[in-house]
Amino acid sequence: MSALDAFLDQLAHVLPAERILRDAGSTWAYGMDNSRVHHAPAVVVFPEDHDEVAETMRLAYAHRVPVTTRGRGTGTAGGSVPVRGGVVLVTDRMTRVLDFRPEDRLIVVQTGMINADLQRIVGEKGFFWPPDPTSNALCTIGGNLGCNAAGPHAVKYGTTRENVLGLRAVDGQGRTIKAGSQTTKGVVGHDLTRLLIGCEGTLGVITEATLKLTPLPETRRLLRAFYPDMHAASAAVSRVMAQPATPAAIEFIDGNALDLLRKNSAVEIPSSAGAMLMIEVDGDESGIDATVERVVSAARSPEADIAVAQTAEEQARLWAARKALSPTLRQVAPKKINEDVVVPVSRIPRLIETLDDIATRHAITIVSFGHAGNGNIHVNLLVDPDDPAQMAGAEQALDEVFDAVLRLDGTLSGEHGIGLVKREFVSREIPPDSLDLMRGIKAVFDPAGILNPHKKLPDRPDEALPS
Amino acid sequence: MSALDAFLDQLAHVLPAERILRDAGSTWAYGMDNSRVHHAPAVVVFPEDHDEVAETMRLAYAHRVPVTTRGRGTGTAGGSVPVRGGVVLVTDRMTRVLDFRPEDRLIVVQTGMINADLQRIVGEKGFFWPPDPTSNALCTIGGNLGCNAAGPHAVKYGTTRENVLGLRAVDGQGRTIKAGSQTTKGVVGHDLTRLLIGCEGTLGVITEATLKLTPLPETRRLLRAFYPDMHAASAAVSRVMAQPATPAAIEFIDGNALDLLRKNSAVEIPSSAGAMLMIEVDGDESGIDATVERVVSAARSPEADIAVAQTAEEQARLWAARKALSPTLRQVAPKKINEDVVVPVSRIPRLIETLDDIATRHAITIVSFGHAGNGNIHVNLLVDPDDPAQMAGAEQALDEVFDAVLRLDGTLSGEHGIGLVKREFVSREIPPDSLDLMRGIKAVFDPAGILNPHKKLPDRPDEALPS
Missing domain, CATH: 3.40.462.10 (FAD-linked oxidases, C-terminal domain)
Structure with a gap:
């Protein structure tokens, strides 16, 4: 039995059959984002909560099956294209509000929620969440987190990383990551929150986010x-x-x-x-x-x-x-x-x-x-x-x-991310020793190299993507 | 020859004799911070720039000599106390402005600069840097970075991590880390900037910082x-x-x-x-x-x-x-x-x-x-x-x-840091799997375990500090 079949055998105990797609006709659309690059996944799964994501990742790790996380596919850099096939994990069933406390200027949501839906919910209480990419009617909070998305209002209100208090995520072994807190200050442990933000799904699958809200201007x-x-x-x-x-x-x-x-x-x-x-x-x-x-x-x-x-x-x-x-x-x-x-x-x-x-x-x-x-x-x-x-x-x-x-002391990407299509340019900006540290971090979070492989960082010579 | 002696032998080629203190009378004061915990260092060094820090760290790595970085010692958690002896690296000769561009709302400084000196310099052009701990007349920017310091104005303007664009640092092998950029947006590579901020000198020695400035209110x-x-x-x-x-x-x-x-x-x-x-x-x-x-x-x-x-x-x-x-x-x-x-x-x-x-x-x-x-x-x-x-x-x-x-969903430290004195409480807040990831990150940045050992995170059983 192939590793994928063994994975699927066990996955049947985690997710109901209607939330696992296998036929090529249904899975095809999940192989592409707004970069227009396409690679077909073998399987598409639709978990509904953190625990289902964690179970899925535990099995993927056990069987070494690659997992590419995807919101609505509005990214322009190929970040959610499953270049190694395997599993596409879609967050669009994960849209619940888990806690909303206007008095603490925070909301906790599942990361499949659409940005515009979030804005509507918090807007009713007089708040907004500053990141608002042009695609905000379609894109998910998880996508915003994955790319450290921004949009026009970042000049005054900051990007995603300045507007998140804490995260819950799953690492490349299916372990639960608790990052940050529900407070605007916090220095206990290393800053896993900001490390996960912008990682494009290569260090973990972010399942829940505690977002810092800003009062709507008058x-x-x-x-x-x-x-x-x-x-x-x-x-x-x-x-x-x-x-x-x-x-x-x-x-x-x-x-x-x-x-x-x-x-x-x-x-x-x-x-x-x-x-x-x-x-x-x-x-x-x-x-x-x-x-x-x-x-x-x-x-x-x-x-x-x-x-x-x-x-x-x-x-x-x-x-x-x-x-x-x-x-x-x-x-x-x-x-x-x-x-x-x-x-x-x-x-x-x-x-x-x-x-x-x-x-x-x-x-x-x-x-x-x-x-x-x-x-x-x-x-x-x-x-x-x-x-x-x-x-x-x-x-x-x-x-x-x-x-x-x-x-001019600039940077090659401000908010779209690196994904697949800009990887070759990364080493122009980041010197080898810093890149080496980043790869070391990747290996800590994802020892089997199954979390959105071939994304964000250039490949090492020994791991180059087959063309 | 002991490892320390071998280190000192080579260090003599890096720093002039007057910037290496060895006699116990001179080094004693560098063994304590505002926690009032004291451990005597073997050596105190005063590098003047990034390259001297990098050279010092390369030698420390070669000879496995612990290095504890220190600004002015205003920390309250023992973060700069050299509990394993070895080297105390003092940043107070590193006080230069490397670039100041009010038109880009940024300044690049060496990290030994005093917070109040920075405020004076940028204030003359109509700006301030929001972090202003109570100790701001004494504490260094490097200390602010190391602890993710904040102070009263964080409620509106954020903590240190929201007010830094990029860093230059040295890892536990003496390699140069380039983190972030000179821009307010940037998503190339993983976020080493925020990872180094708040690491209390356990992941690297921050030598230069590009600080994001805010216009002084009218x-x-x-x-x-x-x-x-x-x-x-x-x-x-x-x-x-x-x-x-x-x-x-x-x-x-x-x-x-x-x-x-x-x-x-x-x-x-x-x-x-x-x-x-x-x-x-x-x-x-x-x-x-x-x-x-x-x-x-x-x-x-x-x-x-x-x-x-x-x-x-x-x-x-x-x-x-x-x-x-x-x-x-x-x-x-x-x-x-x-x-x-x-x-x-x-x-x-x-x-x-x-x-x-x-x-x-x-x-x-x-x-x-x-x-x-x-x-x-x-x-x-x-x-x-x-x-x-x-x-x-x-x-x-x-x-x-x-x-x-x-x-109450709070956190154990908002700005003072963990240092030495709060380490035993960290595992109450951070679950084992997340702590394991943090230790993994530490090992990537500091494979020899010489960067401010026994700080920030609780010891593993096999590395407990001798009492």
Whole structure:
């Protein structure tokens, strides 16, 4: 009997038959995420709680069957693609609220809960959970934890790792990990919470999370500011971030992306605009006008055209346009190369200059937008996969983008994660000794190497993925 | 030749003679911290930069000599006491600013810099670094990093781990660790930054830190609120934390601590007061009065006596009184047992009831004060070490305090760390499998077990410290 069959034999005692899929027709869809890379899993399982996850992992460890955890598959880096086959563990039956205590500003949920559902539940009591990726109507809390997801409001409220108090998880031997606490301070033991956040399922399966909630601001204002070009816009970002009133979001959209919006959105964009900022400010009614004033005055320059969205509809229209950019680009260029680099805010202008230069030299359209307050730029290379010369140029261009980012003391991924598709670039940023420590940690949590293999870190030569 | 002599022989090529202390008269003082536990080191070294630390650690690894890193020794848990002798590595020559970029809201410093010196440097450009323990005039950034220190402003601005972008460190083999980046987002590799923060020198020696800076608020107000007892005060804390205007600090002081202030400070305290809150609110001038109004209205109850400090002098006097509590208590009871527990904010009243009950049953005076907005209570048991019956009672009382904290989903230490003196309690909070993972991580970073041995985690039976 194969290891997989022996695993399945025993798994039948853990999960009912209707929560174990085996036929290729049903399992196919669980082999792909938004990276569009596909590998078929042998089995797909749907545990409903921590104990079922732990039992499943114990059996997987006993029989050395790989396990790839998956929420809703909105990740763009192939993090949930089961490249070794084996088991895909789907969290979407794990959606319960286990404890909700507004008085302690916390909620404990199972990690299959959708981000937007969480926001609705905590919103009723006057709170929000800051991480809100563009995919928040679809993506799970577990996916947010796995990737250390962020979104536009991280500039003021932090990323996932700053908004979690504690976790429950299962390691690569099926053992239960208790990490963190229900309190905003805690220094007992090593910080397993932050180690699991962003591990992309390679160190453990996170089953339950105690999330730190933030009170909803009393009011919000949204500014839109047009500039003649990205240089003027990114200089404005630096000025806004240099004064004390930190905006709740500063999104920026380059000239190519504005052209898309001109064709595909209801936002009115003057023909002279070569770049746009969307700046959200939040706070109390009593202070909001003064805060807007400060931010506008920092964003202002002779050639800028700045206005405050006057109605909720206008605010919603702007946000919808911003959030539609990525799917719209996908329609224009189905095989676009979507990067997620970050540089210190003051160095955005230098990155933009380099991107211009790279686009010109390689004759590739580059569309950039993103979370400027964090220096997090989504760089999209629009390529035609049927044009081998262009694809070769794109590869070279990407190489130069990464070089520029690292030269500017930036990092190669801000929130999308490494998954499968960016592994080869990791060792450009992380020196060998630090990588060695990370691999050592991996071996501690997952001695059999079955937790989402071939993800997050580059393979050692002896463990390379068969092509 | 002994291992230590061989180490010293080679060390002479790394550090000049005047930065290596060997005579017992000079090294004695480096064997103790504010826990008052003392173990003499064999050698004290004063490296001046990362490379000298790395060289020293490489030699220590080669010769298996224990290394305990030390800032200014303000820790209260024995974290920097060299219980195995060997080397004490002192960071106080490592005080340079390596890079300061207000436009990126970051500063890179060597970790021997004093917290107050840092605040002065960044304050000149309109920033602060949120962690500000009571000892901030003396303690180093490295100590803050090692303990994940916090202080009163963590309720709004987070602890050390939320205010660091990246680190440079040296592992137990003398290898350089690059952790994090210069950006506020980053998901490349595992989160070594947060793993090193709070590790108390057991996973690495942090030599350089990229600190995330926060703009200084335009203005501050300080409220003082007297209540008849701790129950009324802690109910007020819950109400304040349940509304959106998060204060910059909410400190509380119990009746016994108020008695100390009556005798030892210039603060006027009505005789009817049995508990006090100090609530700091910060923000823009334009909004501060409305914010104060909201906080006062949440803190108000029929028996409360609330006032806003009218002058900078009055504010300073209140803070000075609060900060003097710990040293004053030390004078009253030199061998006080000082704990640092945390519970979810809504459970502070239940903890306070339990502390009252424990104090009564064991006839021990318990003085409590602390950072109420985080639920972080400094519980001081005033004991006479020459009274064996009382000491036995105190031990039992402490045991009950910890039980209560864990029953309330709290944690045993919020910011002081585990060091030497709290190790035996760690396994009450952390289950064996999680502890096993932590020990696995320790072995990856420090395979020879020479980095601050016998700290942070309880010993395995085979590695127990000789008494």
